[in-house]
Amino acid sequence: TKFTVGDYLAERLAQMGIRHHFVVPGDYNLVLLDKLSAHPALTEIGCTNELNCSLAAEGYARANGVSVCVVTFSVGALSAFNGTGSAFAENLPLILVSGGPNTNDASEHHLLHHTMGTSDYTYQYEMAKKITCCAVAIPRAEEAPRLIDRAIRHALLAKKPCYIEIPTNLSGAICVRPGPIDAVTEPVTSSKPALEAAANCAAEYLSGKQKAVILVGPKLRRAGVDAEKALLDLANAMGCAVAVQPAAKGMFPENHKQFVGTWWGQVSTLAADSIVNWADAIICVGTVFTDYSTVGWKAIPDIPLMTVEMDHVTFPGAHFSRVRLAEFLSHLASQVTPNGTTMIEYERLRPDPPMVHVAAKEDVLTRKETSRQIQNMLSANTSLFVETGDSWFNGIQLKLPPGAQFEIEMQWGHIGWSIPAAFGYAMRCPERRTIIMVGDGSFQVTAQEVSQMVRFKLPITILLMNNRGYTIEVEIHDGSYNKIQNWNYALLVEAFNGGTGHAKGLLANTAGELADALRVAGENSEGPTLIECTIDQDDCSRELITWGHYSSELSAALSSLPATPIL
């Protein structure tokens, strides 16, 4: 049989380790989908809509390192742009592939369905350029190898999404076979002189300091599989306190003796803010300081920083390009002199473990009791997804046992992300126990993807925190718009079974009912179990109230009038 452009893409995806491709069919991509599903190493995963398809691919990339989402032109791609934006914001190489109009149509000024109704079809490609690190539209089959390889390589190096548009009449067009995948996947290594110079600068930066800490940010994990190991080596070599930013929870082991908690200003955990504020040197590794992670700009380090990024290192007064994060941390670990001052001080500050109240079985269910019971079910095999909302704060307060994974989408913050993202993640890691903490408002955005968990028999546990509305928004700025229609969530999930599935929908109004429901979930290995936890609408975390208070100041600032009145 002839080798085609669609086969070229399929082979490249398989060669780089993708085993599942997330799709929604449409007549601009059907031939392409045939080619992809014909590849022996690829399994087609249909999704209910393109928003969920792109978010499922975003979650898959968290587990697999890279993912692909294949949609139809215009009506499909514009929804998939949202999950693509998430991948950009969260530093994930998601490959967005869209079918496109037949290359013969433009010159005929044909008006085509699904398009804007003009004969200019370039708008999608132009839009894609803005939300990816590389966008290509294949004009002729001869250019497919060069353009596909270029887009994929950019995505892998930058840890950002890329865009590949394949006209509907080119997927089946003859194409040459690909060369070695090494040409696409080979990472960029550090410049040796730059690495040495950066390490010398680090030694100088640290030599004058007594109280150094390490602050870990969400880009650490995105810097490659050996990044977390290199950080551990540096932490062990230094002996100093190590704090994580909220979006980096789980990227440093929480049972490590030098772990001092999540640094998040007034809503830090384990008094991490006290030791970070005491430090005279902060080694920032993959950190991101945003309005949310600095609690409305109130928690920003105010001392000179050393920052270690994916491909450069900076100090007060110096910048070193092409120094790879993992290589630099490992190199520094072999040179740095131990300095445990901040750990000694932290042991004086470390808060005593809180008294944990165990509710009686008949007690009305509360947020705290729900968190307590979730804490008890976390294990080395757990992957915990926490959704935008009070679930962020409740999830961040939990203590991760060694091996447990934690996923959060704090930069993009698209409510509903956790349902499709956990589905995509679980497709790649079916052996792990995936648990989702999600609010009622978020659940309503992407609930359809629970039916895919039924279809692929994924034993995902969904803790739906039903506080009757958009509580995180209430704490920032309340209004009528924070009220939503309540659903019978347990019944909805049963409906997704369609007569053959194994989803279970349970309602927990008391502590005892939650305990029983979690037992049922633990035993359901044939499909998802949703547990609707009914809690009072004002039963939210202290941290949300504090953070919301400062963020409402922030939202007031965001809506503040332009500095210079427009005349």
Ligand SMILES: Cc1ncc(Cn2nnc(CCOP(=O)(O)OP(=O)(O)O)c2C)c(N)n1
């Ligand atoms: C796509 C998208 N649209 C709107 C928003 C703004 N937003 N952020 N959080 C919310 C409400 C979340 O409500 P829930 O999921 O019920 O969470 P809780 O805070 O636990 O009540 C909204 C409406 C958002 N973050 N993402």
Ligand SMILES: [Mg+2]
């Ligand atoms: Mg809610």
